[in-house]
Amino acid sequence: MKLLLTLIAAAGLVACSDKPQTLGTPAQDTAPSVGTGKAYTVAGWKAGDKASWESQLKARAQYGQNDYSRVN
Amino acid sequence: MARMKFICDAERCIECNGCVTACKNEHEVPWGVNRRRVVTLNDGVPGEKSISVACMHCSDAPCMAVCPVNCFYRTDEGVVLHDKDVCIGCGYCSYACPFGAPQFPSQGTFGVRGKMDKCTFCAGGPEANGSQAEFEKYGRNRLAEGKLPVCAEMCSTKALIAGDGDVIADILRNRVLKRGKGAEVWGWGTAYGAKQAGQPPVAGVKS
Numbered sequence: 515m516k517l518l519l520t521l522i523a524a525a526g527l528v529a530c531s532d533k534p535q536t537l538g539t540p541a542q543d544t545a546p547s548v549g550t551g552k553a554y555t556v557a558g559w560k561a562g563d564k565a566s567w568e569s570q571l572k573a574r575a576q577y578g579q580n581d582y583s584r585v586n
Numbered sequence: 587m588a589r590m591k592f593i594c595d596a597e598r599c600i601e602c603n604g605c606v607t608a609c610k611n612e613h614e615v616p617w618g619v620n621r622r623r624v625v626t627l628n629d630g631v632p633g634e635k636s637i638s639v640a641c642m643h644c645s646d647a648p649c650m651a652v653c654p655v656n657c658f659y660r661t662d663e664g665v666v667l668h669d670k671d672v673c674i675g676c677g678y679c680s681y682a683c684p685f686g687a688p689q690f691p692s693q694g695t696f697g698v699r700g701k702m703d704k705c706t707f708c709a710g711g712p713e714a715n716g717s718q719a720e721f722e723k724y725g726r727n728r729l730a731e732g733k734l735p736v737c738a739e740m741c742s743t744k745a746l747i748a749g750d751g752d753v754i755a756d757i758l759r760n761r762v763l764k765r766g767k768g769a770e771v772w773g774w775g776t777a778y779g780a781k782q783a784g785q786p787p788v789a790g791v792k793s
Contacts, residue, residue, distance in 0.1 A: 581744055
């Protein structure tokens with residue numbers, strides 16, 4: 515009888531255990547300089563070449579947004 | 587390359603909401619969610635100013651600090667992104683964000699709050715660049731196409747400028763020198779620290 519009660523108590527206490535709650539690692543993203551491989555990509559830089567992607571974005575920021583350099 | 591940043595030039599913003607419309611169209615953002623919006627201060631009063639506000643991709647992002655499931659990450663370019671597969675929609679980030687950037691779709695049953703949505707600097711998310719899954723969850727990945735955020739590229743007065751922090755800071759500096767006013771860049775001190783906002787460091791103030 516004692517053994518049975520012990521087993522029932524042990525089985526009941528299983529529900530009291532705590533699941534480990536570890537934080538996942540942040541997502542890994544592909545660098546934008548890798549490109550998309552799609553037709554919408556702007557010409558003038560080489561996908562996979564980070565330096566070329568950076569110079570493309572710097573140039574685009576200048577000629578697209580610096581109106582003083584275009585107008586004056 | 588320096589980190590990616592936004593500048594909204596309050597001297598130029600005419601409250602046309604072109605940036606808001608361009609963003610919603612480009613990313614097919616659902617009803618009720620505005621990744622970007624235009625805020626007008628002293629509306630109707632002579633001298634009113636408008637600014638376009640969205641996620642500023644802060645240097646020390648408070649949303650990242652409070653997220654209980656660690657769904658945020660920062661790219662090498664300084665863009666703060668999040669993983670919608672991990673987000674539980676708790677809303678802590680919306681309380682922490684000084685710009686009100688995190689948005690929550692509410693078109694589900696009983697208006698239940700969905701997973702957080704915010705500006706991605708047109709850099710997509712953790713899914714493969716340019717994939718359909720990335721588009722459906724986060725919108726277009728324009729950076730991977732060699733383009734800049736559509737809100738800035740569509741801005742008719744070039745009030746909103748985006749890109750490499752050094753480049754856009756130079757553009758604004760040039761403007762301020764030419765017109766002789768409007769050096770204040772709203773939100774930069776909060777997002778990137780006072781030192782980077784073009785202000786001298788102030789004793790006792792966290793930068």
